[in-house]
Amino acid sequence: MRIAVASGKGGTGKTFVATNLFNVLSRRGDRVTLTDCDAEAPNDLLFFRTEKVSVKEVTHQVPVINKDVCTWCGRCSQWCSFNAIFFVPNAKVIEVIESICHGCGACSYACNDEAITEKPLTLGTVTSYMTDKNNPLIEARLHVNEISTVRVINAAIKESGDEGVVILDAPPGTSCPFIQTVDKADFVVLVTEPTPFGLSDLRQSVETLKEMSKEPAVIINRSDIGDRDVAGYLEKEKIPLLAEIRYDPAIARAYSEGRLVTDEMPELASLFEELADKIIDRYGTGSSKR
């Protein structure tokens, strides 16, 4: 089964939950994969001892215009819905703005003069690692100054397969990168914090998931730093509350140094083990056992 760990608001503890969930399942010998889908800010790797297995570049095809053949008809520019072809016919200027091209291929089709060929443009990488407990960790990483996050995420999810349990550490927000990630999950865990910002973003995530016919469950992180409005909202909406994790400077410190609390704090290890059981027993499809 695929479990997405997501949140509308950034910094609520997605990576904290995803890495520790992965860790408790790894430790007990389950077949589990962690996929870091936060391609703009991937951090899961920091928490594990790993060996690199493979690196794949994620590319899409962008047009190359041969100006010697071009008849300056302008069809390619008309067919481009993203304004990625800058065209000034009188001055005979035609340039592809690669950074905003979506690689749809419409311009190549539109060109009647065979003036357009295509070349691959690297958007990011998908790197596979193996942890010291012999479980795969897949990282999606967007290149700086590229914008097609979704393609890199999709490639990483594909790479992860669907054997055993696959944990997807989702990107923040509720736009395409989030949707592409949760769309491929059997179950979505939303991590939030009990503050007005946390609640507002949680609400937006829940509404988005509802439109996708997905029913999430929630973890409230740093559950004692704010008010009870999030808990009240969950009750009213009948959204299951999976766990509450209290604020503890020791957790913050371990996290800051790339250490896993489930390795050092027994009460959190049992909290995460129970959490894993709850998710797999209640929402699981298939078995995670090897």
Next chain:
Amino acid sequence: MELAVVSGKGGTGKSSVTAAFATAGERLVVADCDVEAANLFLLFNPEHDTEQVYIGGYSAVVDNALCTVCGMCESYCRFDAITRVDGKIIISERSCEGCFFCSRICPVDAITMVPGDRSRMYSGSFRNGRMVYGRLAPGEENSGKLVNMVRNKAKRVAKDHGMNIILLDGPPGIGCPVISTVTGVDKVIIVTEPTMSGLGDMKRVHEVARKFTGDIGVIINKYDLNEAMTDSIEGWCIAQGNALLGRLPYDRRVTEAMISGKSVIEMFPGAEISIILKRIWNKLTANV
């Protein structure tokens, strides 16, 4: 002058810092460019005087009554958005990027492009000036274009109201909306935290920001979570030539203020964190 607050990593305290700056001194325009998770309006309760529809993009819809299932659209779509199920063409709204390619090549004109019109931009007043913000509807694309629309509106509003400072609250990450937020601004302020993730993400957003401005300042929030990490972040910043604007202590009163709908400067003006934030803000705006 336009100042943008960004972070790379989410949840480092961008919006809390922005809220404090926005209430620290002279009247100004605040623009919330985190259009996917706009939050500042919760603190500032702006009174809207304009609401505008933002069309982020289009998605393809097929009329199965006209469709002859020739499969042309399916074979040309590069986003795997078009599939054939039980002899019928199905277009996935989630995967469609709105390129119009399929609608243009369909031999029987069975595909129409439908605009996504649920996103909004608002503009109004709040207690210390004017506020502009965008709210991208879930699943909509092109958040960078909405950020541009918010920034253009903020510039007009600043001019109309004779305000000199525009403060932008940016989105997390390093993608399209972040690039749109930092392009052409006068100063970029990176709010980070002393964690390995905070450092890694700061480096990535720094790489984006330095393409657009040499004036980058860094604030380390919750510095006392890990002082050794704070020191190494500061060391990195100095080596990069970034200005170290200050360190902020972890203070639960920031959350307390947020719950009361206020910035920490408004609610606890005497707190150490408020004094430091005010000092940073005065320095940032000294030449305006």
